[in-house]
Amino acid sequence: DAKTTQPTSMDCAEGRAANLPCNHSTISGNEYVYWYRQIHSQGPQYIIHGLKNNETNEMASLIITEDRKSSTLILPHATLRDTAVYYCIVRAGGTSYGKLTFGQGTILTVHP
Amino acid sequence: EAQVTQNPRYLITVTGKKLTVTCSQNMNHEYMSWYRQDPGLGLRQIYYSMNVEVTDKGDVPEGYKVSRKEKRNFPLILESPSPNQTSLYFCASRGQIREKLFFGSGTQLSVL
Numbered sequence: 703d704a705k706t707t708q709p710t711s712m713d714c715a716e717g718r719a720a721n722l723p724c725n726h727s728t729i730s731g732n733e734y735v736y737w738y739r740q741i742h743s744q745g746p747q748y749i750i751h752g753l754k755n756n757e758t759n760e761m762a763s764l765i766i767t768e769d770r771k772s773s774t775l776i777l778p779h780a781t782l783r784d785t786a787v788y789y790c791i792v793r794a795g796g797t798s799y800g801k802l803t804f805g806q807g808t809i810l811t812v813h814p
Numbered sequence: 815e816a817q818v819t820q821n822p823r824y825l826i827t828v829t830g831k832k833l834t835v836t837c838s839q840n841m842n843h844e845y846m847s848w849y850r851q852d853p854g855l856g857l858r859q860i861y862y863s864m865n866v867e868v869t870d871k872g873d874v875p876e877g878y879k880v881s882r883k884e885k886r887n888f889p890l891i892l893e894s895p896s897p898n899q900t901s902l903y904f905c906a907s908r909g910q911i912r913e914k915l916f917f918g919s920g921t922q923l924s925v926l
Binding site: 803 | 818847849851856857858859862873902904906914915916917918919920922
């Protein structure tokens, strides 16, 4: 799986959009970009994933650059409950994969 | 309700005393996995299972055993626990390819 690079921490004001970047310059054509978050010591929670098109669901939007070397997770109206560690993971699709590696993630702090 | 259930939530034991952490999922998922989380090291995969009777090592399998005799259960076994296995453990499951991972609530293990 391709390596990802995320900032260690970010701040965001409540009600504003939180834009979390992720670099994955060695991504290959069959690898998807996944985002998870972990609130305090709870189990990680799936947010969104995509291959090359931008994706949106009820939680967030995922913007993937045209060359797929980086992506941005957007929380459109951040709340205090969005304070968490956000993990960007790149992983191949298909039946062959089993290992899933979480990096250090980005600590997002949403403040009033 | 779809969920991954881990037991116990907290466990304190002594060095060398065999223990088992149970994991059960009610979603008929084929894939299950165990992770440990330590400060500064993030989430690291211990073992995973692609289906019944099929298990494979993750990144940190030493000192652990798993079994997958039935689809819903994936217990983590520590035959002779040591203090360096003190950690927060998570079980996860996944259904079809590229589908999201569902995590349990975690088991905080302390080995004295």
